[in-house]
């Protein structure tokens with residue numbers, strides 16, 4: 108089985124062959140940490156998480172995934188100045204929010220997440236090489252800027268298929284010092300109004316990195332002069348990726364062998380932007396949507412297709428997740444579900460995934476298997492049902508949407524279900540003892556029991572039909588908070604008895 112990926116550099120599907128057998132080096136452009144991430148910002152991480160999982164599970168590759176953090180740039184400095192806070196406080200806070208969002212959505216952590224500010228020496232080395240080879244120059248105006256000389260590199264434009272004459276000017280620095288207005292900044296000399304903490308010494312003068320240079324330097328440091336896959340959002344193709352490739356190749360490095368780009372999340376056909384407010388920030392969406400549902404939503408579209416977000420967008424994903432969960436729950440009552448090995452994944456699923464990560468086809472196989480499994484359950488064919496469940500677990504795990512994955516902590520795994528039953532029995536025994544104490548008018552004892560339960564985060568509500576208990580909100584995990592709050596409300600046996608008596 109051969110994995111084929113759409114290489115945006117050659118604009119065609121190519122058989123994927125890693126440069127070193129069994130290993131894949133992958134660099135993904137991460138976020139500029141200027142704000143809290145919304146779902147449009149983090150789609151790339153989910154898209155490339157599916158690729159990473161498929162490379163590992165479907166093909167057995169040992170993947171080194173490097174995803175950078177652009178923790179300094181013009182916008183970061185401007186926003187920090189507006190907010191009156193240190194730029195590094197702002198950027199680190201947003202980096203943490205991004206990590207939390209990706210973790211909540213079950214994105215497997217990168218092998219390494221380098222920050223631009225930690226790699227200035229690597230950038231200086233690359234700039235010196237480019238200057239020596241005649242592909243870069245320090246601005247003659249003494250500004251401390253260093254530019255890439257686009258006309259010195261005939262291959263410039265090849266990644267995006269553009270000729271130099273058709274390109275827009277690089278508006279990243281004052282063009283006065285540039286030989287050509289399309290020359291882009293490798294390094295930006297320090298300006299008088301910029302904080303001293305945002306400047307590093309170099310042979311060209313103090314300053315800070317240009318965005319493009321960061322990625323070339325960090326990819327080289329952690330993946331070597333040449334690596335397999337470079338990924339990022341489609342909007343990064345030009346100028347960012349064109350410039351990354353030009354400066355790395357001009358410096359004599361092989362750089363990326365395959366380029367993959369994911370599409371956007373759009374609202375009314377437009378790329379999701381900050382102007383939409385904070386409602387679509389991942390942390391706010393997760394207050395009302397289960398993380399697994401949001402993950403499914405972002406995973407279900409092909410990575411090169413736009414996802415058009417609208418109110419009610421997540422309902423369809425929620426329905427699909429519930430169908431998978433409902434089947435696995437039914438099946439788990441008939442026996443243990445052991446996920447199948449990669450070699451035993453359904454052939455149609457494998458074929459879809461190998462065809463440029465065809466998740467739509469792969470999910471169709473998942474849902475067909477769920478339907479077949481439900482029919483088997485209806486016919487009491489436990490063996491067929493459990494074998495379908497095993498395949499569903501393995502397939503959804505590849506896509507990062509396995510409801511039984513410990514990550515979701517959804518209460519749907521067998522261990523969680525057992526723990527819930529044990530807790531129910533223990534609390535019920537305490538509530539029965541409290542009821543006896545009250546009947547004996549030993550109110551001190553009754554209050555003591557109540558206080559003990561309250562102290563460990565169990566809230567008791569006395570109702571006409573008996574005492575009910577629930578886990579206090581602050582004692583519950585984030586994942587539980589996203590679920591229906593009535594899930595953890597339990598009626599005591601005494602109350603159930605009362606209901607029965609009434610019925």
Ligand SMILES: [Zn+2]
Pocket residue numbers: 135136137322347351
């Ligand atoms: Zn980049």
